[in-house]
Amino acid sequence: SAVISQKPSRDICQRGTSLTIQCQVDSQVTMMFWYRQQPGQSLTLIATANQGSEATYESGFVIDKFPISRPNLTFSTLTVSNMSPEDSSIYLCSVDWTGGVSTNYGYTFGSGTRLTVV
């Protein structure tokens, strides 16, 4: 499976500021996914990022709040903008590692970014 490096691993931020989370993959992947996991909860998809096109956002998530970049096949960023304490969560990057074949090989996750907004 692909190996994902996610940075930062954790951060404490002031409300009203923004944080950019980076996701680097050691293989070229078609799709990258950003998830949010609130404390003690399941994973909720924020958006899907395809290289060369705008990200597709799930209901309840908007580009102004969570802008995403996908400049190439191995890298993506998620920005959490104008943060409030409600944004305190773990943010996770995931990839659909296909190894060049159009079938699922399994979804791999980064270790996550634990964000606390004060």
Next chain:
Amino acid sequence: GENVEQHPSTLSVQEGDSAVIKCTYSDSASNYFPWYKQELGKGPQLIIDIRSNVGEKKDQRIAVTLNKTAKHFSLHITETQPEDSAVYFCAASTGGYQKVTFGTGTKLQVIP
């Protein structure tokens, strides 16, 4: 959209016993069902998956079964060990670069 329900939310077993976690899904088009283990402070780790053309899959102490007619699938862990203690998530997807919908998670505690 897809909806995945998972039970139980918490499960305590004695070391050496078996643990079973059950999930149901709503979208009959789903054809890929992964299971993830998440340890404290870490991202989910894929432990086993099953595709819709298979009814059962085993990997050492872990097995997954799938009943497409009933739209449910289960994770079976035999001979549980303390290091199996974690939160387990089931998930479903239609595959082909499509998103994965997660269940609500099961916190498994293996008591030594």
